Amino acid sequence: MSAVMVVVFMLCLALSFPVAHGLLIGSMLGIMSSEHLPLFAVVQQLYAPTQSFPLIAIPFFVMAGELMMSGKLGERLIEFATDLVGRFRGGHAMVSVLGSTLFGGVSGSAVADATALGSVLVPWQKKMGYPPAFCGATIAAASTIDILIPPSIPLILYALVSNASIGALFFAGVVPGLMLAVGFLAVCNISARFRGFPYDTHPVAWGKMAMRGLFALPALLLPVFILLALRFGVATPTEISTIAVVYSMLLSAFFYRDLTWARVKRSLIFAGVASGVVMLLIMTSTIAGWILTLEQVPDLFIEWSKDNFDSKVGILMMLNAIMLVAGMFMDLPAAILLLGPLFVPLAIAFQVDLVQFGVMMVVNLAIGLYTPPVGTTMFIGAMLSKASIGETVKELIPFYIVALIVLGLMTYVPALTLHP
Numbered sequence: 001m002s003a004v005m006v007v008v009f010m011l012c013l014a015l016s017f018p019v020a021h022g023l024l025i026g027s028m029l030g031i032m033s034s035e036h037l038p039l040f041a042v043v044q045q046l047y048a049p050t051q052s053f054p055l056i057a058i059p060f061f062v063m064a065g066e067l068m069m070s071g072k073l074g075e076r077l078i079e080f081a082t083d084l085v086g087r088f089r090g091g092h093a094m095v096s097v098l099g100s101t102l103f104g105g106v107s108g109s110a111v112a113d114a115t116a117l118g119s120v121l122v123p124w125q126k127k128m129g130y131p132p133a134f135c136g137a138t139i140a141a142a143s144t145i146d147i148l149i150p151p152s153i154p155l156i157l158y159a160l161v162s163n164a165s166i167g168a169l170f171f172a173g174v175v176p177g178l179m180l181a182v183g184f185l186a187v188c189n190i191s192a193r194f195r196g197f198p199y200d201t202h203p204v205a206w207g208k209m210a211m212r213g214l215f216a217l218p219a220l221l222l223p224v225f226i227l228l229a230l231r232f233g234v235a236t237p238t239e240i241s242t243i244a245v246v247y248s249m250l251l252s253a254f255f256y257r258d259l260t261w262a263r264v265k266r267s268l269i270f271a272g273v274a275s276g277v278v279m280l281l282i283m284t285s286t287i288a289g290w291i292l293t294l295e296q297v298p299d300l301f302i303e304w305s306k307d308n309f310d311s312k313v314g315i316l317m318m319l320n321a322i323m324l325v326a327g328m329f330m331d332l333p334a335a336i337l338l339l340g341p342l343f344v345p346l347a348i349a350f351q352v353d354l355v356q357f358g359v360m361m362v363v364n365l366a367i368g369l370y371t372p373p374v375g376t377t378m379f380i381g382a383m384l385s386k387a388s389i390g391e392t393v394k395e396l397i398p399f400y401i402v403a404l405i406v407l408g409l410m411t412y413v414p415a416l417t418l419h420p
Contacts, residue, residue: 327368
């Protein structure tokens with residue numbers, strides 16, 4: 001049954017079916033190949049995951065980010081980031097990294113970041129004299145910082161499949177996100193020094209910089225508010241997500257004064273569509289996980305791993321290798337929902353902290369977002385910069401090196417994924 005499901009699913013992927021549709025078709029044919037299970041079981045398993053209360057956080061966090069970033073705040077964040085790093089060598093490219101780090105605490109979506117920031121920054125960076133492929137590579141890699149800085153949709157999905165605390169995962173994602181930011185800033189600076197990229201030599205306008213910082217401060221405090229509320233038990237993640245929407249609307253209405261009914265409507269539609277895509281993946285991956293569990297595939301995988309790996313170091317290296325390859329071919333949410341139920345029991349068997357493993361998984365699969373052949377942010381960066389995929393990938397090499405170093409540290413230095 002599981003063999004039929006996997007073969008059909010891989011065939012659907014090869015034929016460019018959406019992942020969720022491929023999972024549904026594969027699961028249905030897998031169940032039909034069994035004489036013991038009725039097809040009605042598909043409907044039952046589709047319905048079951050929709051009753052998870054924490055999932056309500058996803059549309060609200062998405063809506064809060066859209067409300068914030070579709071107004072004046074997005075422009076002011078870019079201006080503030082330019083004030084901070086524009087005068088350094090490689091500063092214009094650093095704006096992509098710093099902007100993604102600041103943006104991440106609001107949006108929580110790498111694709112949204114790459115599209116929203118890249119459409120503004122990449123043409124500006126090219127105009128300033130930066131190579132197009134480097135501009136595209138920078139935004140492709142930097143946008144993945146978003147999915148580690150709270151709120152993070154991938155970490156919520158991992159919490160769903162592992163039963164790990166969402167609050168603990170949000171805390172644990174901060175240090176890796178900042179490490180990636182520092183590493184990518186270093187790549188921009190070193191590349192600029194060796195390749196003679198231009199930089200701003202004008203004196204800093206401290207007054208304007210302070211005003212822009214004050215203007216952006218209320219929005220930048222959102223992730224701080226989320227972490228503090230979770231740390232002190234003020235509210236659950238789901239409750240915080242609804243508070244974040246109210247906070248975003250009040251800020252837009254009374255502080256930024258750019259809230260309109262059109263923006264509210266657009267944010268509702270955007271959140272609904274984005275949540276629908278994720279929910280469909282959750283529903284169909286639940287069927288696949290149920291079939292694998294019925295045939296004891298996770299247990300067989302654990303036994304095989306124990307027979308072939310005698311240490312935590314070896315098993316983590318193997319899991320990293322599998323996830324790196326999977327991330328090259330699958331979207332990040334789908335990879336978490338499919339691999340999580342298989343890998344989490346193995347992590348428990350080898351006494352790996354589930355919060356640490358969740359951050360490791362998200363960092364790992366995030367690399368796949370800018371790795372060929374199916375790197376979403378890589379394609380966005382190449383499209384916006386009008387550079388070829390090959391040129392963009394060549395410029396991404398130093399970013400890969402930094403990301404793999406951070407991944408190694410997350411894997412083998414648990415203290416870097418601190419959580420309450």
